[in-house]
Amino acid sequence: MKVNRNFDNLVPNYLFAEIAKRVNEYCSANPDKKVIKLGIGDVTLPLPKIAVEALKKGADDLGNKETFKGYPDYEGYEFVRKAVSDYYNTFGVKVDPSEILITDGAKSDSGNIGDIFDKDNTVLVTDPVYPVYVDSNIMAGRKIIYADSNESNGFCAMPNEDVKADIIYLCSPNNPTGSAYSYDQLKTWVDYANKNDAIIIFDAAYEAFITDDSPRSIFAVEGARTCAIELCSLSKTAGFTGTRCGYTIIPKELERDGKNIYKLWYRREATKFNGVSWPVQCAAAAVLSEEGQKEFKENISYYQENAKIIASAMDELGIYYTGGKNSPYIWLKCPNGMGSWEFFDYLLENANVVGTPGEGFGKNGEGYFRLTSFGDRENTIEAVRRIKELLSK
Structure with missing residues (x-):
């Protein structure tokens, strides 16, 4: 052994x-x-009180034969995915509910997403970096290269056109530096990814904290649908750090190596993950409502x-x-x-x-x-x- x-x-x-x-x-x-x-x-x-009330009602549902829920849909209940889609519409980004998968958070997704990619891919991360991006790929045995974030670029690393990467992890607003990419900066990354047939894993866990015109989603950037996966979470948005609920967005047209990326991730989730509980998904939908x-x-x-x-x-x-x-x-x-x-x-x-x-x-x-x-x-x-x-x- x-x-x-x-x-x-x-x-x-x-x-x-x-x-x-x-x-x-x-x-x-x-x-x-x-x-x-x-x-x-x-x-x-x-x-938020509306989330607590939804959790309570969801728990009550599980105590009655008429409203009991067992295993959820692997991609998450449709009404929750619709709530995420509607939320994105509030800041001008269109994503279809069929492109959204409900998960237990962006941390686990950022670590698990590598399951659908070959270990021979080269991974690019910015430095400083959220440790999960690095550690999960070290565990998988992948080569990791770094793009420098420092005072000279305002801790917003940019791609080196002379270096080729296959998988790129970006986080904006960034953990740990708090810096946020502008539209033009993200467009440079998107163009780099499309040119190199790479995929950007975009962590938008802190999007709700943006106060200026920085993009709140990678899909606000032209060309991102052919090169990006977005991970997000309700942990910091709505206080779900202990409740655990997030989502992954994968455009249905995103393909690499002759394979559809959404279908690969769905297959992975169906095998290794049984979904987020009914009460938590009810709370997620409630907290994304207007109220x-x-x-x-x-x-x-x-x-x-x-x-x-x-x-x-x-x-x-x-x-x-x-x-x-x-x-x-x-x-x-x-x-x-x-x-x-x-x-x-x-x-x-x-x-x-x-x-x-x-x-x-x-x-x-x-x-x-x-x-x-x-x-x-x-x-x-x-x-x-x-x-x-x-x-x-």
């Missing part, structure tokens, strides 16, 4: 598991300290105000950062030339504030640090006060 030795090429601990380990050790040694966590991008506000959107946008406004509070502190301190405008993340340059983990320890020990070391997102993240606006207002204000006091000394 042999194990998958590609796991030997992974870093020993997943980034956020390592952060939790260090924080737990510090808290155990310093039980009198109030530690404020602005590291992991987990929401803190409760689900549901009003509710979740109130929560997003709350997090956006937290982001402004953090960003304003960086402005006062004269610290370079990206994000905060179209994103719940503030990606800041570590002060005084500190390394990412060095600043992590410094902030934890001296301000009792937890963030995320940029080094964990790739080599271009070294010397940078991510703070999240997903905390509650009181803790965000207090954390900012402590940071400003510490860094003003």
Whole structure:
């Protein structure tokens, strides 16, 4: 018997598991300290009321013979896919319900989508990068190349026409840097993908945070339907981090190597995934309704105000950062030339504030640090006060 030795090429601990380990050790040694966590991008506000009511009704349905539901449709119930399609229409993007598959979130989709592609494909990711894109392809044994995001390009990496990639992972607004691609920048990526017969895996998990004219979907860009798959999630849009519901959009005309990509993904899902539960799909449809959107946008406004509070502190301190405008993340340059983990320890020990070391997102993240606006207002204000006091000394 042999194990998958590609796991030997992974870093020993997943980034956020390592952060939790260090924080737990510090808290155990310093039980009198109030530690404020602005590291992991987990929401803190409760689900919109309309989602909770739909969950309750969905659960009640399962308790009655007349309304009981067993296995859902592999692609998700039609009324939920229609709700996603209608939601996209609100920002001017047309996707047909038949091109949407309901799943348990963008993280699992971004890791699983590789199942339908040969391992000999070359994968391109931007650096810094959400670790799942890299780790899942290391597990599969694929070659990975990087496009540099840095201060010189505003942490919006662009393609190198002299380099050929087969699978491209893009995230906009970006996790971790908070930067968002413009239409013209995404058009450059789309043109590159079509020229190279590549496919873009586009992670739009933070689209609801966009406040300017940056595209909220890759399908807002001309030519994307022949080269892109979009992943999205209700985790950050509507607080479903623990409820688990997302969706994948694959244009029916998208083909590669003589195969229809939608049909491949449907076949994979039918084999390995039995769908999202009835109550959760009911909640998803409810939260995407007109009334549901009003509710979740109130929560997003709350997090956006937290982001402004953090960003304003960086402005006062004269610290370079990206994000905060179209994103719940503030990606800041570590002060005084500190390394990412060095600043992590410094902030934890001296301000009792937890963030995320940029080094964990790739080599271009070294010397940078991510703070999240997903905390509650009181803790965000207090954390900012402590940071400003510490860094003003």
